[in-house]
Amino acid sequence: MTSKDRIINAMKFKKVDYIPVMCKKRAVAPQTIGRKYDREFQLDPEAMAKSAIEIWKIVKDDAFCLGAGPAIQMGLGCDLNWPEDDHPSLKNPVITTKEEALKLEVPDIYSNEYMSAFIEAVRLLYKWAGDEVPIKIASYGIFNILSRLLGVERMMQWIIKDRETIQLLCDKINETMLKFAKEMRKEGALIYEIGDAMSGPALISPQIFKELSVPNHKAQIDGFKEMGYLTMLHVCGGEYPVIDQLQYTNADFLWFSELVDLSVAQKIFYKRFAVCGGVHPVDTLFVGGPEDVDRDIKELISGLKHKSGVIIMPGCGLSSNISIENLKAMAQATQKYSELAGKKVLTINN
Amino acid sequence: MSKTKEELLEELSDAVVDMDEELAASTAKEYIDEGYDAYDGISEGLVDGMNKAGELFEEEEYFIPELLLCSDAMNSGIEVLSPHIERSRSKDEKIVVIGVVQGDTHDIGKNLVALMLEVAGYKIVDLGKDVPPQAFVDKAKELNADIIALSTLMTTTMPRMKEVIDILKKENIRENFKVIVGGGPISQKFADEIGADGYSVNATASVRLAQRIVS
Ligand code: B12
Ligand SMILES: [Zn+2]
Numbered sequence: 234m235t236s237k238d239r240i241i242n243a244m245k246f247k248k249v250d251y252i253p254v255m256c257k258k259r260a261v262a263p264q265t266i267g268r269k270y271d272r273e274f275q276l277d278p279e280a281m282a283k284s285a286i287e288i289w290k291i292v293k294d295d296a297f298c299l300g301a302g303p304a305i306q307m308g309l310g311c312d313l314n315w316p317e318d319d320h321p322s323l324k325n326p327v328i329t330t331k332e333e334a335l336k337l338e339v340p341d342i343y344s345n346e347y348m349s350a351f352i353e354a355v356r357l358l359y360k361w362a363g364d365e366v367p368i369k370i371a372s373y374g375i376f377n378i379l380s381r382l383l384g385v386e387r388m389m390q391w392i393i394k395d396r397e398t399i400q401l402l403c404d405k406i407n408e409t410m411l412k413f414a415k416e417m418r419k420e421g422a423l424i425y426e427i428g429d430a431m432s433g434p435a436l437i438s439p440q441i442f443k444e445l446s447v448p449n450h451k452a453q454i455d456g457f458k459e460m461g462y463l464t465m466l467h468v469c470g471g472e473y474p475v476i477d478q479l480q481y482t483n484a485d486f487l488w489f490s491e492l493v494d495l496s497v498a499q500k501i502f503y504k505r506f507a508v509c510g511g512v513h514p515v516d517t518l519f520v521g522g523p524e525d526v527d528r529d530i531k532e533l534i535s536g537l538k539h540k541s542g543v544i545i546m547p548g549c550g551l552s553s554n555i556s557i558e559n560l561k562a563m564a565q566a567t568q569k570y571s572e573l574a575g576k577k578v579l580t581i582n583n
Numbered sequence: 584m585s586k587t588k589e590e591l592l593e594e595l596s597d598a599v600v601d602m603d604e605e606l607a608a609s610t611a612k613e614y615i616d617e618g619y620d621a622y623d624g625i626s627e628g629l630v631d632g633m634n635k636a637g638e639l640f641e642e643e644e645y646f647i648p649e650l651l652l653c654s655d656a657m658n659s660g661i662e663v664l665s666p667h668i669e670r671s672r673s674k675d676e677k678i679v680v681i682g683v684v685q686g687d688t689h690d691i692g693k694n695l696v697a698l699m700l701e702v703a704g705y706k707i708v709d710l711g712k713d714v715p716p717q718a719f720v721d722k723a724k725e726l727n728a729d730i731i732a733l734s735t736l737m738t739t740t741m742p743r744m745k746e747v748i749d750i751l752k753k754e755n756i757r758e759n760f761k762v763i764v765g766g767g768p769i770s771q772k773f774a775d776e777i778g779a780d781g782y783s784v785n786a787t788a789s790v791r792l793a794q795r796i797v798s
Contacts, residue, residue, distance in 0.1 A: 314688075314713075316686075316713070319686070320688075322688035322712070322713070323688075385690075385694075386694070389647050389648040390648065390651050390652055390655065393602070393649065393652055434646075436646060436647045436648075436691065437648055438646040438648075438649070441646075441648070515738040515768065519738055519739060552737060552739050554739055
């Protein structure tokens with residue numbers, strides 16, 4: 234069974250040989266070719282494609298991973314800080330008034346150097362690596378990008394006070410992302426992963442999540458699905474209060490933070506949506522060593538009721554200093570222990 | 584018929600809780616026109632509202648957008664009242680140097696802590712995010728600060744907090760400052776381990792913490 238079949242079967246609740254496993258390797262990958270996750274890296278398609286392959290050769294999980302967040306932000310004109318070897322962060326908001334919001338333009342994808350470099354990376358990766366292991370685009374969601382245009386404070390304030398301008402910006406961001414995604418899909422990308430902490434209940438109320446986040450995620454996800462993507466949504470914590478809302482986003486895969494018990498999520502969504510997550514990015518993957526990873530994955534999978542409809546993943550994106558050995562251990566353990574899913578024997582202690 | 588001071592204080596407080604910037608400003612104006620004390624208007628009216636907003640945040644009734652709008656409403660009221668303050672702010676105003684440690688750019692929580700401490704009457708010097716350990720120490724020395732407040736949301740950057748404390752020790756000035764820490768992965772246990780003076784779980788609790796350690 235190829236990784237692609239495995240993922241598609243997991244999504245459709247059909248048989249899998251083992252549970253698919255994947256992670257967001259974008260910031261960890263550059264070191265495999267002696268590079269750093271910095272600005273230059275984002276402009277170097279060969280380095281992006283090559284490092285995605287090199288890290289996959291070590292980890293051997295079920296997807297190649299390319300990180301599109303920086304390209305989207307640069308395409309929309311965000312002003313970012315670029316650390317030496319880490320995710321870029323917001324330097325200054327570029328939109329501070331409604332007038333500036335109205336002026337935001339959907340960029341021409343190919344005339345932006347970051348976006349065109351990224352599409353080229355997808356093309357090269359597909360050309361070099363083929364079809365069996367799918368290419369996953371690890372992307373920010375609409376609201377994360379919005380926070381990089383407005384700054385977090387202004388975004389939060391406008392969400393309550395000026396929903397109209399917020400929606401207008403969401404629409405432009407979404408249009409940009411859809412246009413960009415279309416080109417990536419043409420070049421061979423298959424999975425679109427949306428990481429959108431800023432849309433999530435760690436920051437906003439369940440009510441606003443329902444009114445604002447869900448419809449925007451849905452509009453975007455429907456667009457991606459129409460292009461033939463498999464879609465994955467992550468709202469990064471605080472999921473329980475909105476767990477019943479997630480179905481309305483229409484995402485194929487619901488990717489939960491470590492705060493959600495994956496076996497519970499699987500029970501809730503079985504035969505409706507595939508669920509992902511379960512691995513603690515810090516306690517297991519950062520603090521632990523390969524043996525800890527092995528033990529935690531064994532325990533995680535033993536707790537699952539079904540082998541299908543689930544993907545083993547860290548509970549969030551990974552910072553650049555996570556040990557690659559641990560990621561490898563995660564993939565190996567998942568393959569080794571997949572059989573344990575659904576086999577738990579109830580022991581009654583008296 | 585004119586309103587009593589107590590009535591207007593309550594309205595000021597409510598305007599903040601209700602996130603109503605305009606009402607906060609117009610009520611503040613009405614309050615001043617009645618000749619009531621501006622300082623009380625801030626501390627017993629507007630700030631009282633902000634404290635209530637903080638409680639609602641703790642109870643997960645309010646989230647970050649609501650809290651920020653309450654703070655806007657408070658500020659619009661303060662803008663009206665502050666020119667009328669006769670009493671100068673107390674001389675022993677405590678200074679807090681705050682920031683997110685190096686390598687971490689999560690600053691939403693730090694900003695809320697800074698906001699609530701400011702509301703509680705502390706003078707805040709905000710160094711921003713991704714701040715090198717030495718920069719905390721240098722600024723605290725320069726201003727003769729009372730508290731150094733460190734925030735981080737990532738386990739990978741937690742060691743930077745200890746580095747700040749180590750520098751203070753190395754320079755023999757550990758006793759000159761209280762160091763408080765907070766952020767997602769931080770716990771009381773960690774705070775004790777690195778020798779910090781305090782930890783709190785959220786922004787409202789950070790005010791109680793600061794009051795406890797620098798009284
Ligand atoms: C929003 C968010 C982001 C935003 C940050 C925007 C910003 N300007 O801050 C964005 C999307 C940019 C982001 C990026 C990243 N993030 Co992030 N993010 C979050 C998220 C969803 C919420 C954090 C938050 O703001 N909470 C709300 C605030 C109010 O809470 P708080 O910060 O805890 O603060 C309160 C208390 O802790 C306390 N407090 C805070 N500071 C202090 C200080 C003192 C002195 C005191 C007394 C109290 C105190 O009071 C505050 C107010 O009540 C969390 C997950 C989660 N659900 O918590 C992940 C999370 C923090 N991120 C994580 C990661 C890994 C990252 C990235 C590395 C990769 C990625 N996932 O994209 C990058 C970081 C790049 C870098 N080097 O900094 C991980 C960190 C893992 C770890 N523990 O090491 C988390 C935990 C997600 C996860 N489940 O793994 N993220
Ligand atoms: Zn996350």
